[in-house]
Amino acid sequence: MPRQARLDAPGVLHHVMVRGLERRPIFRDAADRRDFCARVGGLVEATALTVYAWALLPNHAHLLLRTGQRPLARCMRALLTGYAGAFNRRHKRVGHLFQNRYKSIVVEEEPYLLELVRYLHLNPLRAQVVPTLRALDRYPWAGHSALVGYRPCPWQATGAVLRQFGPTSARARRAYRAFVADGIPRGRRPELQGGGLIRSLGGWRAVAGLRRGREAYLGDERVLGSADFVEEVRGTLQAAEPLPGQRRPLADLVGWVCAATACHPTALQQGSRRATVARAREGLAYLALEVYGYTGSAVADLLGVRPSAVYRAAQRGRATRGRWDRLLTPGETKRNIRKQRPV
Numbered sequence: 001m002p003r004q005a006r007l008d009a010p011g012v013l014h015h016v017m018v019r020g021l022e023r024r025p026i027f028r029d030a031a032d033r034r035d036f037c038a039r040v041g042g043l044v045e046a047t048a049l050t051v052y053a054w055a056l057l058p059n060h061a062h063l064l065l066r067t068g069q070r071p072l073a074r075c076m077r078a079l080l081t082g083y084a085g086a087f088n089r090r091h092k093r094v095g096h097l098f099q100n101r102y103k104s105i106v107v108e109e110e111p112y113l114l115e116l117v118r119y120l121h122l123n124p125l126r127a128q129v130v131p132t133l134r135a136l137d138r139y140p141w142a143g144h145s146a147l148v149g150y151r152p153c154p155w156q157a158t159g160a161v162l163r164q165f166g167p168t169s170a171r172a173r174r175a176y177r178a179f180v181a182d183g184i185p186r187g188r189r190p191e192l193q194g195g196g197l198i199r200s201l202g203g204w205r206a207v208a209g210l211r212r213g214r215e216a217y218l219g220d221e222r223v224l225g226s227a228d229f230v231e232e233v234r235g236t237l238q239a240a241e242p243l244p245g246q247r248r249p250l251a252d253l254v255g256w257v258c259a260a261t262a263c264h265p266t267a268l269q270q271g272s273r274r275a276t277v278a279r280a281r282e283g284l285a286y287l288a289l290e291v292y293g294y295t296g297s298a299v300a301d302l303l304g305v306r307p308s309a310v311y312r313a314a315q316r317g318r319a320t321r322g323r324w325d326r327l328l329t330p331g332e333t334k335r336n337i338r339k340q341r342p343v
Contacts, residue, residue, distance in 0.1 A: 013066050013107040019099040020059040033141050039079050041155035048075050050157050053120040055142040057127055062120045076102050118183045149173050256327045257283040269304050283324045285310050286317025
């Protein structure tokens with residue numbers, strides 16, 4: 001199944017999850033966790049993100065954040081690529097650290113912001129990383145300890161959350177902690193994992209039985225919100241799609257293949273012969289030439305190579321085209337794109 005496009009725009013609220021490859025740990029010690037937090041803090045300082053809640057577990061991490069002017073994909077690429085490289089160097093390992101792409105869910109702020117703050121911060125307790133709420137108050141690797149005032153976290157937007165609970169810090173912290181305690185008996189909350197209208201209709205099975213009407217298409221696992229919110233977000237995505245006769249910019253294609261191969265975009269232009277970089281070049285050449293109709297010269301100028309090298313790379317990419325065709329967004333089949341290509 002083709003991967004769906006990321007939903008993003010400045011000021012959008014996201015629940016982001018990253019997981020370790022094969023459920024392996026992505027945090028082995030406190031140094032790893034400090035490094036990850038420092039990188040998140042750097043993005044906040046650069047006004048790229050606002051972080052309301054976060055939790056680090058041994059093999060995965062959660063962030064509840066709002067994007068700034070920098071796209072979420074760019075922020076996450078900087079965070080995860082930088083962290084994975086440092087992790088590998090620190091622990092003398094090679095290879096991928098994270099499982100596939102990170103998962104991001106666009107969130108309707110009302111009523112889900114505070115629900116997700118609570119849900120994310122209870123993750124260490126549900127996973128039995130800490131035994132009690134009192135221990136969670138002091139757990140340094142989740143945003144809960146900052147909200148109750150035990151451990152400061154300069155890059156976390158604690159004030160924005162606490163203002164929802166009371167006029168003074170003391171009253172707000174007490175009310176927030178009571179709110180979190182009330183969530184403990186609720187356990188895991190599948191309704192907070194995205195799906196929009198689908199969650200209120202009883203799951204994917206119920207939606208499968210809907211043959212007509214707007215309910216048949218208002219479920220989207222990339223969105224957590226009401227039916228109207230799902231429709232609004234998807235409408236925004238459709239408005240951002242290329243118009244007939246337009247092509248995806250080459251920069252978009254570079255981003256796709258680099259995300260799929262865990263290759264940094266600058267490596268494509270540096271003549272590296274590493275297998276990961278070579279695969280990324282082959283995917284880019286195949287998509288650009290054979291799917292989107294770019295010339296070999298245009299891609300060669302981007303990569304700083306001869307056009308003949310681009311054509312050879314496209315041939316190699318064709319041999320694994322199933323991998324690259326999956327990167328196309330919904331509605332962007334090769335047949336449709338070819339009809340739209342400029343002549």
